[in-house]
Amino acid sequence: MATRSSILAWEIPQTEEPGAVGYEPPPTMLSFALFGGLFVLIGTSRGSHSFTHTMSPRLHFRLYHGCYGDVMIMETPGIPCDNTRMIACGIRGSEMFAEMDLKALQSYQILIKEIGLRHCVDPALIAAIISRESHGGTILLDGWDHTGLKFGLMQLDKKIHHPVGTWDGKEHLLQAVGILTDSIKAIQKKFPSWSVAQHLKGGLSAFKSGTEAIATSADIQADYVNDVLARAKFYKKRGF
Incomplete structure (x- = not known):
């Protein structure tokens, strides 16, 4: 053998x-x-050579800013300061309100990231709008504002839109973020010479008041837009 x-x-x-x-x-x-x-x-x-430019924003959230510009490099003064707002204003004012809503928003973080990927929108921007519109849903009554006209985390006006789904569910956020991206694209088409930052700011303002309300850059709602961008930067630094 x-x-x-x-x-x-x-x-x-x-x-x-x-x-x-x-x-x-x-x-x-x-x-x-x-x-x-x-x-x-x-x-x-x-x-x-570390692979920092991965295609998965779930792994490197700070590198992902969607298709409509990087909010972290956009200038914003935050909430405007005037005679009625001397303390809770500016960048610190926006961050203060964003921090108050952080705990409520963290319960929606996974969903917000999923919707952000679906629509190619920075999750931090979605979180900022939810914070500004409904404080993470904490001030809503069965999903409605105190007037009974606006619905959901992102507060869609029922006179303009036809809200679908539950007020804090996936269907609602898909619809609302879809309306946001449509608004940004409409501004891009209407003002092709504008910068990326102007398109995003114009789109945010159009989401709030409608595209037809914007004829020039002066028509952008600075109060709303600057506050949202400042809150978005806050949430970006905290994992959104």
Whole structure:
């Protein structure tokens, strides 16, 4: 009966000693060397160049800002300061309100990110609108505002839209964020020479008051838009 060593000797062709004239390494050695070299190359590449530009915003949320501009580089003064608002205004005022709503919004974080990916909208922007419109739903009565005219986390006006789904459900957010993106695209088409930031600000204002209300950049609701952008920056830094 053949021993294990004799079987191995039979399976691996005997060749010249390394360094001898005419020496050729066995195919198994060549394959191992090629595989080992490839492994080292991949390992070196991974070690020196981290894959920060992944396509999944779930892994690197701060790199994902959707299709309508990066809110983190857009200038905003936050809530305007005037005689009626001397303390809760500016960037700090917006951040104060955003922080008050943070706990309520965190319960919707997974859903907000899913809807953001579906519509290519920064989840932080969606969170900011929800904060501004309904304080994360905490001030609503069965999903409606105190007038009974606006519905859901993003407060769709029933006189203009036909709200669908439950007030804090996926169907409602899909509809509302879809209306937001339609508003931004309408502003892009209406004012093609505007910058990315102007298109987003105009779209936010149109979401609130309608596209027809905007004839020039001066018609953008600065109070609403600047507050939303400041809150979006706050939420972006907290995982949205």
